[in-house]
Amino acid sequence: MVTVNGSTAEIVSDIRYGQLVDAHDPTDGGHRLVESVRLVRAAGSAGTILTNEGRRSAAGLVLLAALLWVARRRALVLTEFLPGRRGRLVTWAYRFLLPRVVLRAQVMTGWERDDYAQRYRIERSRLVVIPFYRFDDRLVDEPVPWERAGREGWISTGRNSCDWDTVIAAAARRDWPLTIICPSAERARIETPAAVAGVAVRSDVPRPEHDALLADAELLIVALKDRSVSAGHVRLMSAATFGVPVVATAVRGIQGYEELAVRLVPVNDPALLREAVEGVASDPEALRREMARVREHALERPYSVYAAEIAAFVRGG
Known part of the structure; x- marks a missing residue:
């Protein structure tokens, strides 16, 4: 149940957080646009829809919001609202529809709340800051020490906003034990320069x-492009969970999560990235101190706390 204008309504949801509030899932893994219609039908005249753009896609979210607007219903609860900058058509649709149908939406940083309130004209009070978790206590009960036996090699991984050019330039002629893990769509572009730099490339790893x-790596490099979009926080959290040191670029997208990195460097600067990576790798004692700090910070916000806050948010608490 969720609170809507002081009363309660049934919740329908197609995302994993629906399980936290015993929501009904009417979808069946079909086409996203068809599933958007199913969600609205299942919610009926009084239910609330819990979803996110990542699950719906921008087109699916626009359709869902349009159906709610036609029905004159404010019944949409969004988690992890991270749309970043969209094309003109999607931005226009969001600006027109979301202010009219969003009951509340979770954002992960204060800058996102301010940005999205202005860009998409959603009432600031409907955008609720709930930071992402920093340690996944579903995977491990205690933080894994970075110096545990069996670690080898460095990796750089990601699907969004990755600055592979800077990573490859930093690694060139340095004999780094580095593997890039990227989407298959990006592999063709980076494979040749990566091979010249001596960097291995893999794509679409399950x-x-x-x-x-990641758990077996000695180091994670998170080099990001400087965009007005949240990116990198999941990689930082995962590395903290598995006890892997991170060197990251200080972009706006990781604001609020910087403490999970052992070193931060400016964006698009291969020389400073190279210096930071090699500095971390060459000073085990300093790295031990930094990882102790990261672990302490990460443990302050495990998934279990985040899940409780999400459940309260969905229910209107």
């Missing part, structure tokens, strides 16, 4: 294998 590679 999530269980990806997590195993």
Whole structure:
């Protein structure tokens, strides 16, 4: 149940957070646009729809919001609202529809709340800041020490806003034990320069294998492009969970999560990235101190706390 204007309504949801509030899932893994219609139908005249753009896609979210607008219903609860900058058509649709149908939406930083309130004209009071978790206590009960046996190699991984050119330039002629893990769509563009730089490239690695590679890595490099979009926080959290040191670029997208990195460097600067990576790798004692700080910070916000806050948010608390 969720609170709407002082009363309660049934919740329908197509995302994993629906399980936290015993929501009904009317979808069946079909086409996203068809599923948007199913969500609205299942919610009926009084239910609330819990979803996010990542699950719906921009087009699916626009359709869902349009159906709610036609029905004159403010019934949409969004988690992890991270749309970044969209094209003109989607931006216009969001500006017109979302202020009319969003009951509340979770954002992960204060700058996102201010940005999205202005860009999409959603009432600031409907945008609720709930920071992402920094340690996944569903995977491990205690933080894994970075110096545990069996670690080898460095990785750089990600699907969004990745600055592979800077990573490859930093690694060139340095004999780094580095593997880039990227989407297949990006592999063709980066494979040749990566090979020249001596960097291995893999694409579309299944999530269980990806997590195993991360857990066994000596270092994670998170080099991002400077965009007005949240990116990198999931990689920082995962590295903290598995006890992997991170060197990251200080972009706006990771504001609020910088403490999970052992070193931060300016964006698009291969020389400073190279210096930071090699500095971290060459000073085990300093790295030990930094990882102790990261672990202490990460443990302050595990997934279990985040899940409780999301459940309260969905219910209107």
